[in-house]
Amino acid sequence: MMSAxxxxxxxxxxxxxxxxxxxxxxxxxxxxxxxxxxxxxRGAVRKHLTILExxxxxxxxxxxxxxxNRLAPDGIRAAADWLxxxxxxxxxxxxxxxxxxxNQQANESDQDNEQ
Amino acid sequence: MMSAxxxxxxxxxxxxxxxxxxxxxxxxxxxxxxxxxxxxxRGAVRKHLTILExxxxxxxxxxxxxxxNRLAPDGIRAAADWLxxxxxxxxxxxxxxxxxxxNQQANESDQDNEQ
DNA sequence: CCGTAATAATACCAAAAGGTATCATTTATA
DNA sequence: TATAAATGATACCTTTTGGTATTATTACGG
Numbered sequence: 001m002m003s004a005x006x007x008x009x010x011x012x013x014x015x016x017x018x019x020x021x022x023x024x025x026x027x028x029x030x031x032x033x034x035x036x037x038x039x040x041x042r043g044a045v046r047k048h049l050t051i052l053e054x055x056x057x058x059x060x061x062x063x064x065x066x067x068x069n070r071l072a073p074d075g076i077r078a079a080a081d082w083l084x085x086x087x088x089x090x091x092x093x094x095x096x097x098x099x100x101x102x103n104q105q106a107n108e109s110d111q112d113n114e115q
Numbered sequence: 116m117m118s119a120x121x122x123x124x125x126x127x128x129x130x131x132x133x134x135x136x137x138x139x140x141x142x143x144x145x146x147x148x149x150x151x152x153x154x155x156x157r158g159a160v161r162k163h164l165t166i167l168e169x170x171x172x173x174x175x176x177x178x179x180x181x182x183x184n185r186l187a188p189d190g191i192r193a194a195a196d197w198l199x200x201x202x203x204x205x206x207x208x209x210x211x212x213x214x215x216x217x218n219q220q221a222n223e224s225d226q227d228n229e230q
Numbered sequence: 231c232c233g234t235a236a237t238a239a240t241a242c243c244a245a246a247a248g249g250t251a252t253c254a255t256t257t258a259t260a
Numbered sequence: 261t262a263t264a265a266a267t268g269a270t271a272c273c274t275t276t277t278g279g280t281a282t283t284a285t286t287a288c289g290g
Binding site: 146157158179182 | 235236238239
Binding site for chain 2: 003005006009010012013015018021022025071073076079080082083084086087089090
């Protein structure tokens with residue numbers, strides 16, 4: 001398995017996938033509709049959609065012979081949570097307050113050695 | 116080259132690199148000090164540090180024969196900016212599509228029904 | 231100076247990523 | 261019921277990634 005955070009960051013690492021998210025922000029789309037936005041095969045786009053789904057950045061909804069791809073909040077939230085946590089921690093560092101280290105330790109069980 | 120956002124997301128995609136950032140949040144470290152925190156060779160850790168530097172998540176400061184690695188705000192900001200932009204735009208979509216979502220959603224979802 | 235600590239630079243490897251091409255399966259529809 | 265549309269499933273290929281091991285180079289200390 002993969003932590004929520006790991007799945008999300010992995011999915012966000014590819015520029016095509018971030019673009020797909022933007023397109024899906026405009027409207028839900030079938031695989032074919034997403035593919036039309038890119039200069040690559042449907043197979044490639046489908047793989048990207050699978051990785052986005054694994055990262056809980058989208059949810060997929062079969063409808064007849066189509067598969068509707070829709071933004072889902074969980075993945076984005078997982079990544080945003082990590083960044084926000086890190087930012088707080090960063091701000092404290094800048095303010096010379098080192099007390100966040102305890103919180104870091106407490107959270108490390110969620111984020112070590114997966115992938 | 117790479118966009119700031121791409122460099123940052125690429126660097127954040129690896130769990131070891133995210134852990135390195137956490138460690139550097141506690142204090143600046145030389146390559147050897149960072150390596151001591153992980154069960155891998157210095158060469159491997161150094162590669163991770165290079166990618167973190169390319170993503171502007173850390174800055175590197177030679178001091179004598181050592182290389183001090185230190186958190187840098189630019190990379191985190193690039194990723195956070197993208198996510199925040201995406202989130203705003205996501206919030207708008209959620210409001211607009213609520214009824215359509217309710218028609219089809221048979222499972223899961225923490226986004227549900229906050230009317 | 232000499233030894234050694236810290237890092238740099240390569241060469242190499244296995245696995246994962248990102249892509250194509252092809253064929254099979256399911257579902258609308260004329 | 262054919263047939264085409266949409267997707268599923270594989271097989272395959274190349275490049276990137278994450279790692280090791282080994283050999284320089286650089287700088288500090290006695």
